[in-house]
Structure formats: structure tokens, C-alpha cells
Amino acid sequence: MREQQIGQEITENRLAYLYEVAMQGGIRAAAEAIGVNPSAVSRQVAILERYLQIPLLEKQGRNVVVTQAGKLLIEHHREMLYRRRQLAETLQDMRHLRRGSVSLRVGQGMISEFVKGPLAQFSADYPDVFVDIHSGNMSETINMILRGKVDMAISFGPLGDPPVMVRSFNRGPICAILPPDHALASLETITLEALAAQRLVFMAEQFGIQLYINEMFREQQLAPLPAYQCNHFSTAAALVMSGLGIAFMTRPLARHLVERGDIVAIPIDHPLSYTATCHLVRSQGRRFTPAAEHLWKVLVNSMQSQSIWRE
Template identity: 50%
Template sequence: MTLSTYPEKSISYLYEVGLHGGIRRAADALGINPSVISRQLSSLERSLQLPLLERRGRNVVLTEAGKMLAEDFAQTSQRRKMLERQLQDLRHMRGGSINLRVGQGMVDDVVRHVVQAFSLAYPGVFVNIMSGDMQTTVMLIAKGEVDMAVSFGPAGPPGVKCLSFQRGPICAIVPPDHPLAGLTAVSASQLTQHRLIAMDEKFGLQRYINAIFKSEGIIFTPSYCCNLFSSAIALTQAGLGISFMTAQSVKAPLQRGELVAVPIDHRIAKESQCHLLRSADHRLTPAAHYLWQLLCQFFTASLEDEV
């Protein structure tokens, strides 16, 4: 049996195990049962007559043969994605394509101040804009499926090129007639006296909120949980609870007087950051490099305006 005849699915599972550092973590990321991966890899080892995994303490790592297979799979996948992108460019008669991932609370700013300017310089480039949590974003960057990203969270993740910028303060977002609307700042203990709105645990914003409450020894008990900022804003506008965002994320409703942003009186809230992310190894096209520069310039200018 030649290498080309081995099941690609089994080798892809091996790559995921190496990427995530274990069978269970790889299975969680893929949304499948760990036993499926174990059976596939055991079958692959028997076919190759080589061990592909070895246990080190509680962790499972790739053997030298496993690393060679996983690296070949990664390179082949990268070439295939490049070919798919080139074919996509031909279908759209475009001058290239860029995959950009942006945290929900920053989409409006990025589109109006970055993408708009980029499109004037590169009108023929196809731009695919997505939103999502930082954990998934980093994984997609590592796989070469995302060129660059704008994420919000407590710390820049390892394994990628990361530029961090101040984005705070994080605020309690309330309607104008809310009891907290007239305050210049609000504490975590004051917030517990009201109905609260949480975001999904994967959101960088929610990790900030959890850290604030934990540092004060207070249990964060929300009445609602959302995976869309628009849902949290709608709940707040309906008077059903307090949501948490930076003022930039709800700029339009604030300007219309529909909502009020009250800064949270806590060091973590004041020091919140957003991050520009890209692969440290992936070489950007001239168009993608220009978009990256525009992102850097915008967030640098935003930071200077805050100062």
C-alpha cells in the first residue's frame, strides 16, 4: 500500500491531535467522539506498521513518523486551499481574495474605517468577512483559513503574530431611564442588584467580565446569555437587563440617545484590549498586506485619540 492510498480522513485526525495536543481535545474541536479518532489512528498505525502516537504523562504527542505525516498533511492542505482560492478568484473574476475575521463588537468600525478605504485601493479583491470567538479564530489562522483577524480578549494568544491596542473601558450598557444611567461609573457589587446579560463563554468580552467579578469575589449570575451582540443590545433596549460592551461597540445607539454607557469601575475594565492577529509564517499578498497596514493605522490612531 502506497502513502497516497491511506485514508486522508485518518491523517487529518492525526494532524488535529498534534494541533490540539491530545485526542480528546481534538475530538472536542471537531465535534466528534474521541473513540472515532482512536479507532482511525489505530487502523492507520497497523497499516503503516509504525507507531504514530506516544503517551507522555497525561498527554499524547506525535511520534517522529506521526509528525512527518501531519506536516505533509498540513502542507498539502495549504496548497489545496491556495488552489481553491485561485479558482475562486477566477470564478469571481477578482484580483485575489482575503479572509478577514472580526469580533462582533468591532465590525462597524472595521468596515467603515478600514474596509471602505481598502476597497477604494483594491476594488477587484474579494473580501470574506466573518465573526467569531478568539479561540476558533486562532485555530483558523493556524490552518491558513483566515488571513488576519481583529479580536477582543484579555490576552493576545500564543502562536500568531499579535499587535494589541487599548479598547476600553468596558461599560455597563443601560437604557436612559435605568437607575444606573446617571452614574459616572459603576462597581461590580452595584451591578449584582440588577438583571444582567452575558455573552457566550467563548467571547473575549465575557472573559473580561468573569475576571472582574471573580477578582471581587462575586458570582456573576446573568438572566440572559447571547451569542450575538445585536441580541444583547435588543434585550437592553427592551429594558430586560444590563449588557456589557465598550462604548465603541454601541456608538450609534449612544449617539441617538437610545442607550447609555456607564464605565465599570475596575482596573480590568479600564485596561481591556483588542488584538490584530495573523500567522507568523503565512506570507501575505500585496493586497492583504495593505489591509493589515490599514488595520494597524486605524487602531493606532484610535489609541492616540483616547490619549
């Protein structure tokens, strides 16, 4: 009887109020965001606390924060919203066959290749599907996939063993990117020792390619200090073309600049350079909409056609 009563009191409206309090950091701010009186928010949260017999909010300075029990309820609310969205998208796909939306995260260094290849093909096949594309670090992306906030992801770099479905593809070699008139530009391969003596351009730590670079230098017991660090490959390329340093990219990423004659890409003489991988990632048990499933297949086929397939 008690379980049935609790279930009746945990309504979607009350959970939405609790969620908004957590997002806004206070009852008054939540009330303004929702468009109701603060007393209405307080009353609904109080009803939840009374029936659950556990506090859901606690004061922290001028703000209120959600307790562990409150976080569980908010997570439940998010899951319900996600399932409702998925149901709506599935029904929409059933009604219109090729409508709906797909969300994915793409590593910054792979965006251009993704847009020109797989996305162009997918958009031709499913022109009415909305595609939500963002970039971000891998740990955040994995978390979003597990929470159902993102359908799939394309990443580059060491991945570990996350609790998701992964398809990996060879993307090596990693190359040193130099201006054509650089003293080392005529080399077929370049050693880490030679690179350590140069002015280097590093990417931010969350970039997969930087993780590879760091590991290669560490294995050679080298610790060069970069002259520059940036969070856009376009910035790194601009530094190289200005003769200010040597950056690092994979051959696919550097290809258009090499073909234009703006830079030279020389493979790094280290095993990790040639075994660098990119990954397609999705949830283990989540069922895709027809549109998302089609995009996944397009991505797999595109990667297979360009790379060495690795299970």
C-alpha cells in the same frame, strides 16, 4: 532506496482518498463523495499502508477512524493544498496586481466597525480582491492561523501568549449599557457592587468582553447570576432597550446606540475596564500576498488612529 520508494507511493491522489475517508467517516461515503467505486478507495489506502507498514485506518463501530499515522499524512496533504493555494494566489497577484483573496476572522462585536472602516478603505483600494470574513472563538481562530487556513484575525479580550504575531490596542472603557430612564443612568461611573444587585445580561463565555466582566467580578469577590445570556450583541442591546436588564459593551461598540439616544453607556469603575484591549493577529513567519499585506496595514493604521498603541 526505501525512502525513495515510500515517497513515490505517497501520491497526492492517495492522500486525497485518505483525507476524504476521514472527513466522511467511512470508505463507502468517501467513494460517493469523490465519485469512484469503494474498492478504488480501499485499494489506494491499502497501498499506502503496505508501503508505510503501519495502519492508517481502524474500525470504530460502523465507521472507520484515522490512526495517528493517518492524521500525520492528512496534515501533510492539507499543507500541500494550502501551499498550492498560496502559490496560485501569489501568481495571480503578480499577473493582475490587485486580484486574489484574503481571509480573516473578526470578533462579533467588532464586525460593524471593521466593515464601515478598514474594509471599506481596503475594498476601494483592492476592488477585485475576494474577502472571506467569519467570526469564531479565539482558540479556534489561533489554530486556523497556525494551520494557514486564515490570514489574520481581529479579536477582543484577554489573549495570553499564543505563538503568533500580535498587535494590541486599548479599547476601554468597558461600559454598563442601560436604558436612558434607568435609575442609575445619570451616574458618571458605576461600581461592580451596584451592578451585582441588578438584572444583568451576560454574553456567552467565548466572548472576550465576558471574560473581562467575569474577571472584574471575581477580583471584587462578587458572583452575580445573570438574568439573561446571549450570543449576539444585538440581542443584548434589545434586552436593554426593553428595560429587561443591563448589558456590557465597549464605547466604540455602543456608540451608535448612544448617539441615537437608545441607551446610556456608563464606564465601569474598575482598572480592567480601562485597560481592555483588542488584538490584530497573524502568523509569525507566513508571507502575505500583496493584498493581505495591504489589509493588515489598513487595520493597523485604523486601530492606531482610534486607540492607545500597545506593543
